[in-house]
Structure formats: C-alpha cells, structure tokens
Amino acid sequence: MYELACPACNSSSQYDVSDYLLMCPLCSATFSLERETGHKEVYNDHFIVANSSNPVQVKALVLEWLRRLNHRQDSVDSEFFISDISGLSAPFWVVSIEAHTVWKGLVQRQHRRQIEAKFGSDYLIEQGQFKRNYRWAVSGRHNICESWGMTRLHEPKEPVSVGWDGFPLDSTFSRGQLQDAKSEKAAYESREFFDFKFSNGLAILGVQVSEEEAMRRAKLHVEQYHLELAKLNVDYLTDFRTEIEIAGIQLIHLPFWYASYVYKPQTMLRHFYKPKEKKLILEGYNSGVLIGQLPIHQADKIGVNATICAIATVVFLVFGLVLHKAFLLVALFSLVIAGISAYLNISAKQDSDAVASAANRQIDEADLAKVV
Ligand SMILES: [Zn+2]
Structure with missing residues (x-):
C-alpha cells in the first residue's frame, strides 16, 4: 500500500x-x-450498478428458493439452516460486441441408402450464418476463482457446455428471479457513475485487468460460444469463422450476494448423510438466483448408497460366519454395490456444479410457465 x-x-x-x-x-x-x-x-468510463439488497432479503429469497425445490415445503424451515450471507461489488469490463459467424458442415440424411452409405455419401453439406450482439462482461480480476461461482455465470438457452467465464450482462442479470423485478430497467441501463455510496455496504473489489486484456478475453469467450452454437447445426463442423467488432468498453462494478446453507435432514437419511455447506449466488440488482447448489446432489445420493451397502457387507459377513455360508454370497454382492457406488460418487462429484445450475434453469422455466 x-x-x-x-x-x-x-x-x-x-x-x-x-x-x-x-x-x-x-x-x-x-x-x-x-x-x-x-x-x-x-x-471516466467507470460505472456501478447499485446494490439494492440486504442480508435479510437475501435470506428470505434463499429460503424461498429452497421451498420451490422441495416437495415438502413445510420442512424447509426445520431442515435448512442459512450459515452465512455476504456480498461484494466486483469489477467487470463490459464489452459491446457484434459477432458475425459463418459455418459449414455435414448433416446426416434422414433416409439412408445402403449403397451410398458405403462410400460415405450419407451426408449433405450445409452452411449458414448468424449474427449476435452482446454486452459481454469479463471479470476485472486476475483470479476468477477467488470468489465461488464466478467462473460459470453464463447459462445459455442453447444446450451447449460452457467453458468460459464471461457472460452476456443483460440475460444474466435478468434470470433466476423469485420475486417481481424491483425496476423495469435493465441493470445496465440503471448504472450510475461510479461512487462508493452505491455499493450500499458491499465490499468493493479493485480493478486488476486491463482493457486490452479484457477485450481479448471477451473476443475469445464469444468465439468459443459461437463455435458451440455452430456445432449444434451439423453432425460434423468442417469450417467456422467468427468476425468480432467491438463497439465500446466500459468498467462496471456489479453487485453479488453469497449465501451458504446446510441441509440437516430429519428423516432416516440423517444417519447416512453428513451435512455439508452448499452455496448460492444472487445478483444484487433484482436479486435473481444466478447459481445454486442443490441440497443433495446425485453424488450425495450415491454416497449414501455406498455407506448403506458397506454396512450391509459387514452385517452379512458376520451372518455368513456365524449362521450360514449363503450369507457370504450376499455380503459379496453388497460389497460390489458399495464399491461401484463409491466409484460413481467420486466421478459424479465433479459434475455437481453443472447439476446445480441445470436445476436452476428448471426453476426459471417453471417460473416462466407460471407467467404464461
Ligand atoms: Zn478523490
């Protein structure tokens, strides 16, 4: 300093x-x-989107989110505990981008003809193009992993797997809302010239990344996104080109809220499930839930399964030694299941974040259905 x-x-x-x-x-x-x-x-081009939330509101929204996820809504208050709520205002370079993509590839024909297929002519060549505009947000921090969840804020409508950390500001800051929007204006439109007072109590993170680096990163993200979009049109993508024009760049501090909660089941499950802290991110403009980890992942379920089978193995092993040899076979069977579950548990854990965001999207869609 x-x-x-x-x-x-x-x-x-x-x-x-x-x-x-x-x-x-x-x-x-x-x-x-x-x-x-x-x-x-x-x-001069430094703005801030005012934080309009506080810990009390965030807590209420997290409980509402959990209620919508749960079949037994009345159990939420007794089984879920909010362990931490904190917020921050993080710097993002917002790059106005126009991206024009041209693609070419092979599409499989509907009606196969045996003879032709032999010579590989079962495919048709198809080409096309599309153009999109974004206000693309790129982190102004070198370490995008310093705050949980900041690496995967983009949740496209299309079925593509996201491998970039930037995100389109407008669609991101308008999703996941559990209540009526506080303002009809988009977050970008309601930005103010930067002033510490608009963080309304949130810690403000410093700006580390330069404009040049941010523009390069934005270009790379959009190019990767458009490559995934182009792949959706064809079975084999053979040619792809994206031209990117940058219309402008601004620095905007965006408000985020983090909540942690612990699920302590009151059912039989509590004997086999070790409570873990799960997290959510909300944006602080309209308080939409951007990412949320589910109380129990597929991985947790398989973990519970592995524990139960391991216990069964021991029990049947004792039976086998004391009562009848047939129980040894059952013990062996339980051991195999326990082993498989344990293995799946380890591999499924890696996907758990993806599972959480998919569930989030489902909530969004359910909400949309309600509105319609
Ligand atoms: Zn001064």
Whole structure:
C-alpha cells in the first residue's frame, strides 16, 4: 500500500498500486497511475450498478428458493439452516460486441441408402450464418476463482457446455428471479457513475485487468460460444469463422450476494448423510438466483448408497460366519454395490456444479410457465 494524492480532489489516501485502476475512497474518482513517471490520469468510463439488497432479503429469497425445490415445503424451515450471507461489488469490463459467424458442415440424411452409405455419401453439406450482439462482461480480476461461482455465470438457452467465464450482462442479470423485478430497467441501463455510496455496504473489489486484456478475453469467450452454437447445426463442423467488432468498453462494478446453507435432514437419511455447506449466488440488482447448489446432489445420493451397502457387507459377513455360508454370497454382492457406488460418487462429484445450475434453469422455466 502506498500513499497517493487523488488527481480529482487532491486528498491523500492509501492505494494498492499493483491494481490497474485506483479508486479514491473520498471522491470516488477512478484513475490510472504510471509507476515510472508518477503521472495520473482520471478514467471516466467507470460505472456501478447499485446494490439494492440486504442480508435479510437475501435470506428470505434463499429460503424461498429452497421451498420451490422441495416437495415438502413445510420442512424447509426445520431442515435448512442459512450459515452465512455476504456480498461484494466486483469489477467487470463490459464489452459491446457484434459477432458475425459463418459455418459449414455435414448433416446426416434422414433416409439412408445402403449403397451410398458405403462410400460415405450419407451426408449433405450445409452452411449458414448468424449474427449476435452482446454486452459481454469479463471479470476485472486476475483470479476468477477467488470468489465461488464466478467462473460459470453464463447459462445459455442453447444446450451447449460452457467453458468460459464471461457472460452476456443483460440475460444474466435478468434470470433466476423469485420475486417481481424491483425496476423495469435493465441493470445496465440503471448504472450510475461510479461512487462508493452505491455499493450500499458491499465490499468493493479493485480493478486488476486491463482493457486490452479484457477485450481479448471477451473476443475469445464469444468465439468459443459461437463455435458451440455452430456445432449444434451439423453432425460434423468442417469450417467456422467468427468476425468480432467491438463497439465500446466500459468498467462496471456489479453487485453479488453469497449465501451458504446446510441441509440437516430429519428423516432416516440423517444417519447416512453428513451435512455439508452448499452455496448460492444472487445478483444484487433484482436479486435473481444466478447459481445454486442443490441440497443433495446425485453424488450425495450415491454416497449414501455406498455407506448403506458397506454396512450391509459387514452385517452379512458376520451372518455368513456365524449362521450360514449363503450369507457370504450376499455380503459379496453388497460389497460390489458399495464399491461401484463409491466409484460413481467420486466421478459424479465433479459434475455437481453443472447439476446445480441445470436445476436452476428448471426453476426459471417453471417460473416462466407460471407467467404464461
Ligand atoms: Zn478523490
């Protein structure tokens, strides 16, 4: 930390000079510092989307989310415990992008003809193009993993697997809403010039990533996304080209809320299930649930299965030794099931986040159905 004078209000404060942009805690001016010459320059395209939520509201929304997930809604209050709620305002570079994609590939014919298929002519060549505009948000932090869930905020409507951390601002900050929108304006439209007061109590993270890097990252994300979209049209993609035009870039601090909860089942399950902390992210503009981990994943269920079978193995082994040899066979069977479950448990854990976001999408769709 170094003490510097703000170029806008001239008062001195402590700054982390390794950040790409610095923010004056007194007048909220944003500026860059050239470390060799000491030259400072005010940066004007810095905005913030005001945080409009608080821990009490977030807690109520998380319980509402859990109620919608559960078949036995009345059990939510007695079985779920909110263990932590915290928020932060994180910097994102928002890049206005127009992306034009041209693709070509092979599509399998509906009616196979045996003779032709032999020579590989069972496919038709097809080509097409599409154009899309985004306000693409790219993290202004070097370590996108420092806050849970920030790596997978994009949940496209199309069935593609997301391998990038950026996301389209408008569709992301309007999804997952469990209550009526607080404002008819999109989050982007209601942004204000950056001022610490709009965080409404949230910690504000510093800006580390430069504009140039953000633009490169945005281009890469959109290109990857469009590649996945193009693949949906064909069985084999043979050619693909995306031209990207950047119309502008702005820095926007976006509000997020984190909630952790613990599920302590009151049913028989409690003997076999070790309570774990699960997490949710909500956006702090309209309080939509962006990502949420389910109380029990497929992995947990298989884990419970493995435990029960392991116990059964021991019981039947004892029976086999004491009572009748036939029980040894049953013990062997239980052991195999327990082994398979344990193996699946390990491999299924890796997908658990994906499962959680799929469930989230289901909630969204259910809500949409209600509105219609
Ligand atoms: Zn200042």
